[in-house]
Amino acid sequence: ADYRVSPEPLFDHQDFRRSVCVIVTTYNVEFFVGRAIQSVLDQSYRELEVIVVDDRSTDHTRDVLAHFAAQDQRVSAFTVSYGTMGGVGAAANIGLSVCRGRFVLFFDGDDWLEPHAV
Numbered sequence: 001a002d003y004r005v006s007p008e009p010l011f012d013h014q015d016f017r018r019s020v021c022v023i024v025t026t027y028n029v030e031f032f033v034g035r036a037i038q039s040v041l042d043q044s045y046r047e048l049e050v051i052v053v054d055d056r057s058t059d060h061t062r063d064v065l066a067h068f069a070a071q072d073q074r075v076s077a078f079t080v081s082y083g084t085m086g087g088v089g090a091a092a093n094i095g096l097s098v099c100r101g102r103f104v105l106f107f108d109g110d111d112w113l114e115p116h117a118v
Contacts, residue, residue, distance in 0.1 A: 020048050020118055021101025025091040026109030027055040030064055037068045037075065039112035048118065049101045050075045052109070053091040056082065061109070 022040050026033055033052075040050050050072075052065050056079060065077035078094055080086050092106055105118065 019102045020045065020105065021095075021099040021103070022048055022050050022105045022107050022118070023092060023095030023099060024050065024052040024107045024109055025055065025088050025095070026052060026057060026061050026065070027086075027088075027091075028057045028059045028061060029109040030057070030060040032110040033061055033064050034068070036107065036109050036112050037065075039114075040107065040118075041068075041072055041074065042115055043113065043118045044116050045118045048074050049099065051078065051095040051099055052076070053078045053080065053095045055080045055086045055088070055091045 024033075024036060024040070029036070037050065037052065040048065052068070052075065054062050054065060054077070062077070062079065069075045069077040076098070078098065080090050080094060084090055096104065107113070
């Protein structure tokens with residue numbers, strides 16, 4: 001699979017300004033991240049920007065992220081650069097640097113949201 005490295009998204013959707021940005025940080029959560037992202041996309045509030053930043057997972061997390069980014073224009077997926085110190089803080093900061101929403105929600109890749117959480 002072809003993975004682009006931050007700050008370029010796997011899929012860039014330039015035309016969109018959402019008022020809520022959900023930043024999802026991931027590391028080796030391939031079995032959980034699909035449910036996590038889907039729970040964000042299923043929110044009753046639809047004007048969401050979903051920024052998913054992977055901290056160089058060694059499993060198939062990035063494949064799952066690429067699938068969601070290809071299927072829904074609200075989702076953009078990034079990877080922490082190999083020259084960057086990793087960790088959840090680095091991933092969150094990358095998300096903040098590209099986030100265009102007015103309000104920000106940080107979210108872990110192995111969590112999920114109830115339908116009216118946002």
